[in-house]
Amino acid sequence: MNLSSHLVQRMLKLSPPATRDLVIQRDLQVPMPDGVDLLADRWAPRVEGATLPTALIRSPYGRAGVLSLGMARPLAERGFQVLIQSTRGGFGSGGIFDPMRQEREDGLATLEWVVKQPWFGGSIVLVGLSYLGYVQWAVADHLPPEVKAMIPHMTESALTLEFLRKNGMSLETPFAWGALIATMERRWAIFGRPIQDGRTRRALQTLPLGRADVAAVGHRTDYIQDILAHDTDDPRWAGIDHRHRVADVTVPVSSIGGWYDIFLPGQLRDFQILQAAGRPARLTIGPWTHTSFNNTAMNEAIEFGLAHTRGEQPPQRPPVRLFVMGEDAWRDVDSWPPSGYAAQRFHLWPDGALSTEPPGESAPDQYRYDPADPTPAVGGVRMLADSGRVDNRALEARADVLTYTTAVLDQDVEVIGEVNAEIWFRSSQSHADVFVRLCDVDPRGRSYNVCDGLTSLSGADETSCATVELWPTAYRFKRGHRIRVQVSSGAFPRYTRNPGTGEPRATATTLRAADQAVYRDPTHPSAVILPVRQTH
Structure with missing residues (x-):
């Protein structure tokens, strides 16, 4: 076990532990009000008479492997005792796993059980990513006073929705x-x-x-x-949405997300709710995908979480810390979105140009979308492989992808905040999708995705303006690079392919190809709207 401890320390670049000598109690039975027992493992330093804070992790993924060696062990070696619990219906816990529906009742009962244990040291920190972070939000408005902080990582309060x-x-x-x-x-x-x-x-x-x-x-x-x-x-889906609980959270929250994470928009929404309610909260967003493996959450549990269990304040920093991609540097600001960034329209022009100037008269651009050969998902916001920042040149060579590109930039353009697009669009079918992607084109012509989004239209056979919300971002387009916008009608299988028929997605069997038109003229000024840093 000590070998794994050394390996995790090296991989995560963690500070040396206070001890590597741990005791593990396995299969502790945690009773629920309905008579079901949930199983938990307790990891703790082998120290007589110590009263240590508890890091609580509730997981549907079991209590071994990465959770034990990559989370429980390093936390227990650095000042916590750690309780990992298998959620209802999995890995020995009783009952039936019904995703997201039982986490409030079971989570509150677990907290009530923890504070009554003879080994309890007086304080609790809630930690974990993805589903393990969602279970924190499920109980966040009704925490016992022994809970001192929450560290939700790559997650949000409504999850699936x-x-x-x-x-x-x-x-x-x-x-x-x-x-x-x-x-x-x-x-x-x-x-x-x-x-x-x-x-x-x-x-x-x-x-x-x-x-x-x-x-x-x-x-x-x-x-x-x-x-x-x-x-x-x-x-x-009634009962799995915990957005209404966020404003009532009173413990300090340190939220960690990634620019290419699947939950980013909801995580930013949760943070904005906390800030608007005047709650103690901070936010860290890095250049990460959902499955990125780094030391940020672990360090935050140690620095932020342990401080609050001792009644201390963690080291001071502004509420929001963002990694600005392109510049590849961290930036501290006071809020999300930060002030000092104004919406600027980059208009689609003829011949694949992109300009801050309004477009002139011209015919629409056209392409054919065939759901039998759907435009593929390449990189971006995905949970599986091929996520994050990738070269888009092969995608952009497809006939069903339009691209619009600025001239070479003569100065840096910094974009931080919410990104949107307004695309004037018409299809030969009444149902169609509009996918928009923002890219950075380097001096060698490589096109790297920054952020993107999709919206589905009904009545698409009439010309209308499709509003597309792209993922938020923090990105600096460097001098000598170009800004590019892609427009297409899908990113499969990240988004379900639109069959063009309006049939329910579970039962649709007919696939109809569609001829799509993108308008870009004074009456139909298609554009991507970027929050650009103001310079004086």
Whole structure:
């Protein structure tokens, strides 16, 4: 075990531990009000008479592997005792796992149990990423006084709901997660996951999509059927949305996210709610994807979390710390979005140009989108492989992708904040998607994605302005580079392909190709709107 401790310390570039001599209590039974027992492991330094704060981690992914060696052990070596609990219905815990629906009741009962234990040291910090961060928000407005801080990482208070927008379903992430949780307790699952990922990718091409879960995991799964059949506002999702709890959180919150993370918009929303309510909160956003492995959350648990358990203030810093990509430097600001950035329109022009000047009269640009050969997802905001910042040249060479590019920049252009696009659009089908991506083109012609977004249209056979919300970003386009905007009608399988028929996504079987037109003239001034740093 000490070898793994040394390896994790080296990989995460952590400070040396106070001790590597730990004691582990396994399979502690935590009773729930309905009689179900949830199992937990306790990791603690082997120190007689010590009263240490508890780092609580609640997980649907088991209590071994990365969670034990990459989270529990390093935290226990550096000042915490750590309790990792398997959530209901998995890895020995009783009951049935119904994703996200039982985390409030079970989380509150777990906290009540912890403070009554003879080993409890008087204070608790909630830590964890993704689902492990979501369970923090589920109880955040009703915490016992023993909880001193929250450190939600790569997560948000509504989790699945952003993916299920009626005007743009993000398919790949919730489907792949549903396939993962349906198979993770199979023998040797950890070794078979690359194969499973391949099955998942192939399953996403299934028609109708309602049969894709069987193709991916061998049987129907309730969660996958739910995401295919129920949009964000459907009553089926009642009870999993904890956005209304955020303003009532009273403990300090340190939220950590990534520019290419699947939960970024919701995480920024949660932080803005905390700031507006005057709550003690800080935010760190790095150049990371959802699966990036780095030491930020661990260091924050030690620096921020331990300080609050002792009634101390962590080292002072402004509320928001952002990594500005392109400049590759950290920037401290007071709020999100930061002040000093004004909306500037970059208009689509003829011949693939992009300009801050309004466009002149010209015919629309056209392309053909075929859902049988959908425009592929390349890099960007994805949970699986091929995420983050990648070269887009092969994608941009496709006939179903339009590009608009500025002249070579004669000075740096810094963009920090919310990014939007207004695309005047018409399709030969009544249902169509508009995907917009912002890219940085370097002097060698390599085009790297910065942020993107998609919206789905009904009545697309009439000319209308499609408003597309792209992912927020912090990016400096350097002098000598160019800014590029892509316009297409999909990014499959990240987003479900639009069949053009308006059929429900779970049962659609007919795929209709569409002729798309993008307008860019004085009456239809298509543009991407960037928050650009003001200079005086």
